[in-house]
Amino acid sequence: MTCPNANCFEFGEFRLDTVKMRLFRRNEIVPLTPKAIEVLILLVQNRGETVSRESLLETVWKDTFIEEGNINFNVSVLRKSLGQTAENGVQYIKTIPKRGYRFVADVREVPSGAPSPATSTVPGSVGRGRLLVYAAAAIVLLVAGFGGWRWRSVGVSADSPQRINSIAVLPLIELGGNERDQIVRIALTDSLISRLGRLQRFAVRPLTAVNGFESSGQDAIAFARQMRVDAVLEGTVQQASGRFRVNVRLLRTADGSQVWSESFDEPEGDLFRLQDVLCDRVARSLVSNLTNADRVALSDRPTRNPKAYDYYVQGREQWSKRGSGVGKSIYFFEKAIELDPDFALAYVGLADAQAMGSDPKAAEVTLRRAIELNDGLAQTHATLGFIRLFHYFDWPAAEAELKTAIGLDANYATAHHWLGVYYTVRGRFDEARVSMLRAQDLDPTSPVIISDLAQLHYFSGDYAKALEYCESARALDPERAWNYGLMSEIMVALGRENEAFEALRQWHRRLSVDPLKRDFEATNPESRSVREFWQRQISKNLLALERDPRRADLCEPLVRYNLLLGNDAEAVKYVDCVFEKGNRFTTAFFGVDPLYDPIRTEPAFQAILKKMNL
Numbered sequence: 001m002t003c004p005n006a007n008c009f010e011f012g013e014f015r016l017d018t019v020k021m022r023l024f025r026r027n028e029i030v031p032l033t034p035k036a037i038e039v040l041i042l043l044v045q046n047r048g049e050t051v052s053r054e055s056l057l058e059t060v061w062k063d064t065f066i067e068e069g070n071i072n073f074n075v076s077v078l079r080k081s082l083g084q085t086a087e088n089g090v091q092y093i094k095t096i097p098k099r100g101y102r103f104v105a106d107v108r109e110v111p112s113g114a115p116s117p118a119t120s121t122v123p124g125s126v127g128r129g130r131l132l133v134y135a136a137a138a139i140v141l142l143v144a145g146f147g148g149w150r151w152r153s154v155g156v157s158a159d160s161p162q163r164i165n166s167i168a169v170l171p172l173i174e175l176g177g178n179e180r181d182q183i184v185r186i187a188l189t190d191s192l193i194s195r196l197g198r199l200q201r202f203a204v205r206p207l208t209a210v211n212g213f214e215s216s217g218q219d220a221i222a223f224a225r226q227m228r229v230d231a232v233l234e235g236t237v238q239q240a241s242g243r244f245r246v247n248v249r250l251l252r253t254a255d256g257s258q259v260w261s262e263s264f265d266e267p268e269g270d271l272f273r274l275q276d277v278l279c280d281r282v283a284r285s286l287v288s289n290l291t292n293a294d295r296v297a298l299s300d301r302p303t304r305n306p307k308a309y310d311y312y313v314q315g316r317e318q319w320s321k322r323g324s325g326v327g328k329s330i331y332f333f334e335k336a337i338e339l340d341p342d343f344a345l346a347y348v349g350l351a352d353a354q355a356m357g358s359d360p361k362a363a364e365v366t367l368r369r370a371i372e373l374n375d376g377l378a379q380t381h382a383t384l385g386f387i388r389l390f391h392y393f394d395w396p397a398a399e400a401e402l403k404t405a406i407g408l409d410a411n412y413a414t415a416h417h418w419l420g421v422y423y424t425v426r427g428r429f430d431e432a433r434v435s436m437l438r439a440q441d442l443d444p445t446s447p448v449i450i451s452d453l454a455q456l457h458y459f460s461g462d463y464a465k466a467l468e469y470c471e472s473a474r475a476l477d478p479e480r481a482w483n484y485g486l487m488s489e490i491m492v493a494l495g496r497e498n499e500a501f502e503a504l505r506q507w508h509r510r511l512s513v514d515p516l517k518r519d520f521e522a523t524n525p526e527s528r529s530v531r532e533f534w535q536r537q538i539s540k541n542l543l544a545l546e547r548d549p550r551r552a553d554l555c556e557p558l559v560r561y562n563l564l565l566g567n568d569a570e571a572v573k574y575v576d577c578v579f580e581k582g583n584r585f586t587t588a589f590f591g592v593d594p595l596y597d598p599i600r601t602e603p604a605f606q607a608i609l610k611k612m613n614l
Contacts, residue, residue, distance in 0.1 A: 008110035009044050011092065014082065015110065016044055021293045023081070030081050031376050033408050034293030035060060035200060036074045043093060043103040052100040073407050075101060164252075164259075164286055166203040166229040169193045170213045170220060172246070175238040183310045184244065185237045188275060190313055191301075192233070195279045197411040198297035201287050204411050205229060207313060208320040209443045224253040228444055231259065233282065244268050246278060250285055260285040271306055303346075308339035312346050319353055322448055323481065326356045344373035344380075351383050358584065360391040378409035386418050389425065390584045393612045398422055413442035417449050420456070427592050429460040447477040451486065458490050459592045466490050481510035492530070492564065493594065501530040534561040552581030560595065568598045572605065579608045590614070 009016045015024045021037045023030040032040070038060045043051055056071055075093060079085075082092045092105045169192045174185040190207050197204040205227050213223050224232035235248030249261035262281055266274050279298050283290060290298075303309050315332030318325040330353045336346035347370035354363035364387065370380050385401030388394040399422055405415035420435035436453045443449060454469035470487045473480065484507035491500035538561050541554040555577035562571035579587055590596055590605075591614040599605045 010108045010110055011044070011105045012082075012090075016040065018045075019292070021296065032077070032081060033074070033376075034198075034291070034297055036077050036081075036407070038291070038293060039071075039074050040078055043101060044107060047103040047105075047107045050096045050100050050102045055100070073403065077404070077407055164202055164230045166205075167196070167231045167233060167286070168205040168210050168224050168227040168229045169196065170210055170223070170232060170234045171207075172235045172237045172248075173214075175236055183306050184239065184271060186313050187271060187306050187309050188237060188246070188278060190309070191275045192279055192282060194302070195298050195300065196283060196286070197409065198300070199283065199287065199294050200410050201294075203229075203442055206413055206443050208317060209445045211317060212445065220251060221253060221256045224251075226444075228441070229253055231286075239268055242268055244271070244274055246274065248278070248282065250282070272301060272304060275301070303336075303340045303343040305340040305343070308336040308343055308346065311336035311339065312343065312349060315346070315349050315353075319349065320446065320448070321477075322356075326353050329353045342373055344370045344377060347373070348377060348379040348383060352379075352386075355383055355387050355391075360387045363387060376408065378405040378412045378415060381405035381408065382412065382415040382418060385415075385422070389418070389422050390588050393588065393614075395422075395426060395613060411442060413439045413446070413449070416442065417446075417452065421452060424452075424456045424459060425588050425592065429456065432456050445476055447473040447480050447483070450476065451480065451483050454483075454490075455486055458486065458493070459589070459594065461594070463490050463494050479510055481507050484510065488530070489595070497530050501533070504530055504533060531565065534564050537561050538565075552577055553583075556582045556586060563595055563598060566598075568602075572599050572602050575599070575605055575608060579611070587612075 007017065007019045009018070013025055014030070016022075017024070018041050021034065021041075023032055023037065023040065039056060042056065042059055053071055075095075079093055082090075084090050084092050092103060094102045094104045096102055169189060171189045172185040193204055193207050193210075196202075209227065210223075213220075216223055216226075218226070220232050220234045231250055231252055233248060233250050235246060238245045244264070244266050246264040247261070250259040251257065252259055262285075264274065264278060266277075276299065280295075283294070283298055287294070303312070311332045315329040315336065318332060319329035330350065333346050333350035333353065336343055337350065340346070347366050351363040351366040351370065354360075354366060357363075363383070367380060367383060370377065374380075381401045382405035385398045385405065388401060389398035399419070402415055402419040402422060405412060406419065409415070416435050417439035420432045420439060423429070423432035423435060433453075433456065436449065436456060439449050440446070440453065450469050450473040454466045454473060457463070457466035457469060467487065467490055470483055470490065473483045474487075477483075484503045488500045488503035488507060491497070491503055537557055541558050541561075545551055545554045545558075555574040558574045559571045559578055562568070562574075579590075590612065591609060596605065
């Protein structure tokens with residue numbers, strides 16, 4: 001393979017291919033996001049000159065609304081990838097204060113006909129998933145001509161002065177009613193959502209946010225307004241006479257006007273080709289100037305097995321509910337992997353479920369397999385960040401992984417959500433609000449994100465706002481037990497113990513699937529107030545701990561209920577047990593939870609905070 005003149009540049013040990021959008025270090029591809037590559041190309045092509053931040057925004061993020069922090073992040077990623085640090089003195093990209101950036105290293109244009117490092121056959125230099133992405137780019141360029149396809153396009157161009165900054169892709173309505181049609185509609189809908197999201201030109205609501213459309217009873221425009229998006233894509237899919245027939249249309253939320261519509265008709269044996277062309281056409285209706293990097297992003301196929309993809313989507317839907325849904329999700333992720341052992345996203349989903357448990361080792365093993373298959377997934381870095389945050393209290397690594405995930409996919413709501421949780425744990429409440437609100441903007445119907453916003457405001461002392469978010473979360477999911485537990489704690493902080501007791505009853509009723517255990521009055525006959533309940537639980541847990549001293553799960557309620565009753569000395573006795581053997585998802589908040597304020601200066605508690613690097 002050769003590099004056309006003026007399309008390849010060498011500097012230091014690196015070669016930059018501006019056509020294939022790749023950066024090589026010697027013979028290995030350096031993993032970078034499409035936007036980071038575009039920033040690097042612009043800087044190298046203008047080497048020796050200052051490239052203003054305005055020029056970067058106009059060239060790399062044209063017609064896209066982003067925060068300037070995205071420029072800082074991408075430049076930081078580039079410097080790290082190039083090995084530029086303050087300690088080693090190596091410099092490629094120089095910051096010009098208040099102006100922009102300048103590429104200062106010596107650059108050589110590679111003469112036409114010079115061999116590219118990509119021709120080297122270095123074992124393990126490129127992951128299988130990444131090879132598929134680049135190979136698929138060439139296919140998309142051919143498919144873009146729609147050879148052999150029958151399609152009909154109606155409507156107006158997307159080059160409208162009313163820019164679309166956010167979109168909801170509604171689940172396609174299947175007209176056949178059989179299982180095969182259901183799998184096809186899920187595969188088409190989620191591929192549209194995930195591939196359009198990779199463009200990072202606009203916010204795309206995740207599948208978990210739009211899954212409730214059919215049961216909502218609303219029309220597309222009303223639902224889109226609830227999703228707080230500028231545009232909505234709706235459509236139908238039908239399998240008949242050996243063909244797939246798909247009709248889609250793009251509508252503006254503001255006035256319901258049609259931006260674009262198109263019909264597709266293709267033999268049923270090539271679902272993946274249908275996905276490719278459908279995604280390409282929808283993308284072109286939204287973005288008039290797709291780059292090579294955009295086409296690569298649009299061409300990526302996470303699996304070639306539709307049924308595996310169906311299991312994966314079901315797993316994600318269960319996992320997003322948390323609670324018992326996490327355990328249920330494992331079955332679906334494992335079924336997806338069974339059908340396609342090379343399905344990287346299914347491994348990440350399984351790792352997400354495993355990471356919610358007490359032992360992170362299984363999740364780390366699963367993630368290693370995902371990385372072997374595709375080392376450029378934002379989801380992988382987000383999960384690594386989650387594990388470093390809750391299981392190891394490794395704050396710098398957690399923050400770095402979560403920010404890397406956002407750099408790879410700015411539309412991944414979970415990464416913004418977990419970064420917000422990280423900031424909360426560290427007591428950086430203003431930054432936490434920014435990240436959490438960004439996550440909510442991307443996934444406005446997630447009760448988990450909204451509940452964590454409530455917890456953030458509780459920790460920061462804004463109890464009124466915390467209750468407001470709790471009510472919003474309850475409206476979205478009245479059966480989410482954790483939300484009622486938080487409401488009870490907030491009511492206690494406000495001195496409204498009667499209301500705290502009622503929230504506690506609601507929490508108890510939703511905590512178990514056993515109807516007998518859900519009967520609060522039957523299982524707590526002597527509890528007529530929240531304080532009586534706390535005292536009763538202390539007695540029960542002490543008795544159970546006496547019978548079985550290995551019951552580390554009893555230590556946390558003993559600390560909590562004793563603190564709520566003002567028995568600080570008793571609470572201190574069990575804090576070390578909570579840290580060593582308790583729930584890590586509670587322990588992580590030791591530094592900011594006001595519940596622990598009465599014992600915060602106790603030597604035993606201070607020793608724990610020190611172990612947590614707080």
